[in-house]
Amino acid sequence: MQQIKVTLSDSEIPRQWYNIQADLKKPLDPPLHPGTGQPLGPQDLTPIFPMALIEQEMSPKQFWEIPDEVLQVYALWRPTPLQRALRLEKALGTPARIYFKNESVSPAGSHKPNTAVPQAYYNHLAGIKRIATETGAGQWGSAMSLATNFFGIKCTVYMVRVSYDQKPYRKSMITTWGAEIYPSPSEHTNAGRAALAADPDTPGSLGLAISEAVEDAATHDDTNYSLGSVLNHVCMHQTVIGEETLKQLKVIGEKADVVIGCIGGGSNFAGLAFPFLREKMAGMEVKVVAVEPASCPTVTKGVYAYDFGDTAHMAPIIKMHTLGHTFIPPGIHAGGLRYHGMAPLVSRLTEDGLIEPIAVPQMECFESGVLFARTEGIVPAPESTHAIRGAVEEALKAKEEGKEKVIVFNLSGHGHFDMSAYDAYFAGQLSNYHYPESMVQAALKNLPQVG
């Protein structure tokens, strides 16, 4: 019998998060105040974040100790397995060895709890009694409702109405974990009431849900806001993925030639890739590939510029790859990848030539996702099929070249709550959206004149 999984014990969970800000050639451009356009200081963020997270967001410190209380929760499902995709290799006829980091084993079904748990912990420590957040497809809302349980605080989730109606079982899961959940726009905030007054039948949007959650947090003393991707501290919390993977590869004496993750806001990719990028900067030869949807190609087709993080101009202005904050991405099923911007750290590292971004079409992703399900068993989340597609393309390249490459990708989550997407795929109802170039060109005219 051939070894399939590299499993580590509880005691081998990494004890530190890695902050790649420490190793940048020059510091990140500062976030700007959405109202004044002036650089943001820590104090500007205190109405919605605890100081511990603000420090992590802005600090150049290279490693941060993971608190025991967080490790104790991580241990419910971490370390996650690093798994050899032997059957996928055989199906592709590739000489490459393909490994995937299986983040789908968390109770919420994705990598998201890696940051939801420390965010809940630091808020609890700061005396916060409730966290308000938004969710689009539902992965992040699930993760935060799970995480708040462990520290005895409450959670309010604003879920984009169209998803709330289309994915009722995400809502059920969030309720089972004890959070309150409202379809957004809701009657609970000024932003929501205004949107409902303008159009009672609006399907909602992620931008609007963010506005509702931020308003809820800013207007309640005991409540903070929480974000599931993009920000520096979120990317840092996710680095447990890559640190474990480095250990696991060492255990079996393998060296990654290619490391792959999908990018929407950037956090699952950052989690796997940043520790490898540290090693790359120290001399390791490794190609690091970020895979985005061809219909929302933020990094491959966007500009690197200051832009708003949300449509309502409530979030900070940040320097990142963007398709313009007024751009509305096509309705692909990988809802977690439908974002106009990108984590500033992922953007900068791409600009610095450390990351190779590629864009792949929806149909090819589902094709590779189904192949993965039938060879390796796990039905992947639509987002994760982008990473799978990236790995398949690298494996086929290795086959052409006759090279024994080692390919490692992040399986960021399972698709148990996305089965309607597979139904649509098998029913022949999906297609490859064209890249809406003219819409992007129009949106790019709306960038703020700052920086």
Added chain:
Amino acid sequence: MQQIKVTLSDSEIPRQWYNIQADLKKPLDPPLHPGTGQPLGPQDLTPIFPMALIEQEMSPKQFWEIPDEVLQVYALWRPTPLQRALRLEKALGTPARIYFKNESVSPAGSHKPNTAVPQAYYNHLAGIKRIATETGAGQWGSAMSLATNFFGIKCTVYMVRVSYDQKPYRKSMITTWGAEIYPSPSEHTNAGRAALAADPDTPGSLGLAISEAVEDAATHDDTNYSLGSVLNHVCMHQTVIGEETLKQLKVIGEKADVVIGCIGGGSNFAGLAFPFLREKMAGMEVKVVAVEPASCPTVTKGVYAYDFGDTAHMAPIIKMHTLGHTFIPPGIHAGGLRYHGMAPLVSRLTEDGLIEPIAVPQMECFESGVLFARTEGIVPAPESTHAIRGAVEEALKAKEEGKEKVIVFNLSGHGHFDMSAYDAYFAGQLSNYHYPESMVQAALKNLPQVG
């Protein structure tokens, strides 16, 4: 940080299944032919089962080597973690130490693939090209469609129509794994056509779906039938669960005082409990508890007698605990526990005084299931909440007695495809069904006059 999980490596997957038939005080009463009432020989089963499985079904051999090809598939998710439920303990304020074996980590989300994989393998080895099977709630149909992929054979699933309509995402998952799936009754069999002719709007039943799958297998040379519980070889394949658990407890120097599983057909319970019962027969002190639904109390209220396994009298007559094959259990959400009979091995071992059966009401199960989700993270399948309830009751007893008991239960699966049950629970739409005693009394008058 306190250790939460006991993880084993791929190389520690058990190499043998344990056949408890070898250790019975006297052999099981033979299965009888449903037509003649005479004892069945191996040849009677060859139209629908491969000889390798018939041998395992009827043999007193104590240990069976697990083939390498099966181990290689098990390694996709096995060994499964044995996990300490620290937070659940704290919530209950119990001095007991509670452990659960986490079978929810398989790609299908339950213990079912443990037997689906060897069944697919032995059929493939016998030259069979397709497996026909039935599914009620969908767990078994998922597992078999997953398993057939690994050996290049096809799968046809007859899914009880009411579940087919109510749980569309189980159907999606089965389709994603490449199986064909029909709502039962279907137009594909005589049994199905007859049922549709009698009532075009029938919701179907598990008994009828069995009849369709058996007919499909019996009338196609290249096709066999497959069952997901009850039978001896099915229980045997599941013993990897208990063998791993024994190893894992040994690693951390723990000794189980109480071992708990839920019972419907009996297979997940058998999988955890039989290896412990072997040790118990050899002198280990351990209490073994089987938990069934109060509204379908096969073992606690049924009779131990020969009865048909299905409503259509196509399956063998077996000696077991039964509420009568004409009894239709109330519509509890733990669909996998709605069966009138019980695995003959579980029944016999209960008669022999080795197993203590208890019955628990639906509402208490959901209450404990939600407590489990909020403390340990995983949202359990409704079936598994029965085992959780059993563990909670033992833990509260330990608290009363002030005893540091070690409680081990089987978390047979997650509830990702059962979220509508949780919705109904939170909406106040569920209740405790009364035990329908008069219906059972009526059904028990229909037992076959044999044996």
